[in-house]
Amino acid sequence: MGEFLSFVRKETLHILRDSRTMLVVLLAPVIQLLLFGFAISTEVNNVRVAVVAPHRSESVRQAVERVAANPYFTFEGYISQQEIDRTLRAGRADAVAVFAADFDRKVDALSRGESSEAILQLIFDASNTTLATAGSTYLQSIILGDLQGSMPMPDTRLLYNPQMKSAYNFVPGIMGLIFILICAMMTSVSIVREKETGTMEVLLVSPVRPIRIIFAKMVPYFTLSCLNLLTILLLARYVLDVPLAGNVVALVALSLLYLILSLALGLFFSTITNKQSTALLISAMLLMMPVIMFSGMIFPIENLPVVLRAISCVVPTRWYIEAVRKLMIEGLPFVSVIRETAILAAMTVALIGVALRKFNDKLE
Amino acid sequence: MSDTILSVRDLTKKFGAFTAVDRISFDVARGEIFGFLGANGAGKTTAMRMLCGLSYPTSGSGTVAGFDIMRQGERIKRHIGYMSQRFSLYDDLTVRENIRLYGGIYGLTRREIARRTVELLDRLDFRSEIDTLVGSLPLGWKQKLAFLVATLHRPEIVFLDEPTGGVDPLTRRQFWELIYESAAGGTTVFVTTHYMDEAEYCSRVSIMVDGRIRALGAPADLKKEFAAASMDEVFRLLAREAKRTE
Numbered sequence: 001m002g003e004f005l006s007f008v009r010k011e012t013l014h015i016l017r018d019s020r021t022m023l024v025v026l027l028a029p030v031i032q033l034l035l036f037g038f039a040i041s042t043e044v045n046n047v048r049v050a051v052v053a054p055h056r057s058e059s060v061r062q063a064v065e066r067v068a069a070n071p072y073f074t075f076e077g078y079i080s081q082q083e084i085d086r087t088l089r090a091g092r093a094d095a096v097a098v099f100a101a102d103f104d105r106k107v108d109a110l111s112r113g114e115s116s117e118a119i120l121q122l123i124f125d126a127s128n129t130t131l132a133t134a135g136s137t138y139l140q141s142i143i144l145g146d147l148q149g150s151m152p153m154p155d156t157r158l159l160y161n162p163q164m165k166s167a168y169n170f171v172p173g174i175m176g177l178i179f180i181l182i183c184a185m186m187t188s189v190s191i192v193r194e195k196e197t198g199t200m201e202v203l204l205v206s207p208v209r210p211i212r213i214i215f216a217k218m219v220p221y222f223t224l225s226c227l228n229l230l231t232i233l234l235l236a237r238y239v240l241d242v243p244l245a246g247n248v249v250a251l252v253a254l255s256l257l258y259l260i261l262s263l264a265l266g267l268f269f270s271t272i273t274n275k276q277s278t279a280l281l282i283s284a285m286l287l288m289m290p291v292i293m294f295s296g297m298i299f300p301i302e303n304l305p306v307v308l309r310a311i312s313c314v315v316p317t318r319w320y321i322e323a324v325r326k327l328m329i330e331g332l333p334f335v336s337v338i339r340e341t342a343i344l345a346a347m348t349v350a351l352i353g354v355a356l357r358k359f360n361d362k363l364e
Numbered sequence: 365m366s367d368t369i370l371s372v373r374d375l376t377k378k379f380g381a382f383t384a385v386d387r388i389s390f391d392v393a394r395g396e397i398f399g400f401l402g403a404n405g406a407g408k409t410t411a412m413r414m415l416c417g418l419s420y421p422t423s424g425s426g427t428v429a430g431f432d433i434m435r436q437g438e439r440i441k442r443h444i445g446y447m448s449q450r451f452s453l454y455d456d457l458t459v460r461e462n463i464r465l466y467g468g469i470y471g472l473t474r475r476e477i478a479r480r481t482v483e484l485l486d487r488l489d490f491r492s493e494i495d496t497l498v499g500s501l502p503l504g505w506k507q508k509l510a511f512l513v514a515t516l517h518r519p520e521i522v523f524l525d526e527p528t529g530g531v532d533p534l535t536r537r538q539f540w541e542l543i544y545e546s547a548a549g550g551t552t553v554f555v556t557t558h559y560m561d562e563a564e565y566c567s568r569v570s571i572m573v574d575g576r577i578r579a580l581g582a583p584a585d586l587k588k589e590f591a592a593a594s595m596d597e598v599f600r601l602l603a604r605e606a607k608r609t610e
Binding site for chain 1: 441444447449466
């Protein structure tokens with residue numbers, strides 16, 4: 001135990017001494033989270049809406065009030081039918097809502113089922129497709145409000161993420177990416193560094209069992225990642241307003257499992273190379289690309305071609321992100337992520353097994 | 365306690381079809397400074413790795429500090445010290461932290477480590493540098509420190525793999541003084557080197573050529589045997605026979 005602690009202390013000192021790397025490791029998740037959460041967002045913000053309403057009846061005015069009060073839309077004023085095209089072209093509005101001339105009467109007829117005439121037309125500047133698609137659905141639901149229920153049209157509700165906030169989508173993705181990158185890259189590089197400088201040889205000549213050297217290496221990185229986990233969850237909850245809807249204990253437990261898996265992956269990488277630069281390349285290229293492409297972080301897995309979908313099954317991040325979405329955003333109980341947890345656990349065991357075996361072989 | 369600390373018979377290491385070490389046999393007596401010479405690629409590093417338990421012999425037998433190299437590798441590790449050709453201390457740790465780490469690895473108690481740290485630094489006249497990062501020390505100092513750290517747990521035999529590479533003659537001289545002191549204290553020193561003047565300092569040397577030991581004896585005897593004026597000449601005579609290139 002004493003020798004194990006000496007090693008943990010040594011590894012901790014390595015990390016603390018390398019303050020620049022530590023800073024990157026601690027700040028990277030914060031910066032990524034804020035970037036994806038605020039700057040790069042696919043959600044619809046400040047959609048400017050102009051309104052055409054020949055008769056400004058009470059219900060029309062109420063509908064316009066609702067739009068004006070909504071934080072995602074800005075009311076740009078009433079315009080006439082003839083101005084629509086000009087307004088959109090000049091970029092003074094992103095969307096125009098056109099109310100039917102006798103809105104109130106038509107609504108009545110609709111709700112009694114006597115007519116199926118359109119009561120509302122939404123015209124969007126679709127040069128920004130995201131804004132047009134997401135905005136139109138949302139705008140419609142706001143304007144029609146309660147009317148929607150009584151009408152013979154589909155009553156669309158977006159569950160879990162009604163405003164289509166992209167943070168809901170990105171936070172689990174970032175968690176999946178950050179942990180695997182930091183854990184796998186840091187451990188593999190730090191093991192390979194010792195091979196490169198020759199200190200590993202000295203350690204192997206010593207009576208310390210190799211497995212202890214390895215585990216001692218993982219301890220500080222594991223701690224560091226736990227710190228990251230805490231930062232990410234706090235930022236997600238209090239800055240990005242992502243709900244921690246489900247069981248937080250389950251979420252943390254699942255994340256810890258994923259951390260161990262990532263560390264094992266790093267150990268595995270370190271057994272297949274002897275150069276720091278190679279280790280860095282492997283973990284950056286071999287991990288970044290598949291994790292971003294095949295984990296469902298950006299592209300929905302359901303949209304992938306069959307072959308790529310099959311590949312995505314071996315990317316651990318895919319299962320982690322799926323489980324985090326269920327736990328965090330949908331607020332489902334732990335039972336619902338048992339399948340993902342089992343897959344991740346199996347992957348962890350397999351990776352540790354293979355990595356230790358390869359590591360021991362290396363000694364020969 | 366026997367007088368032989370290390371003994372190998374027909375030790376062989378093959379990598380596929382290539383025989384890196386070919387049936388070597390020799391003994392090292394306790395307290396000796398044994399020089400293990402050979403050109404690059406002659407197989408001396410491979411042989412040394414087998415003796416330290418870093419590599420498993422293909423065939424042959426041997427004992428180090430009384431333990432069987434085939435079966436008791438883990439026991440051997442407790443009784444030997446090792447300093448690699450490449451630098452073996454951590455640059456980003458201080459002198460004190462490095463010593464503490466190695467002391468911890470060999471199971472020394474805190475108090476013992478503290479005592480030996482002071483002792484070690486006094487020996488090098490180094491006490492003021494105790495909290496200096498090793499990375500900022502000159503190479504010669506680092507090597508002397510590495511040697512003493514390798515012998516911190518008082519091993520019966522210490523293996524030095526080209527310990528003086530890249531330092532000036534004066535520092536090499538100082539380094540050898542440390543080796544002499546340790547040997548006088550009863551530690552056997554097993555050293556590989558490129559420098560033939562260093563070979564002259566050894567009690568006995570062996571010279572490997574193409575995986576086999578071609579010459580073995582005290583430097584004076586070898587010079588007589590090969591009718592050479594210096595070890596350098598002996599070495600060159602033998603190295604000429606080598607068929608292997610690196």
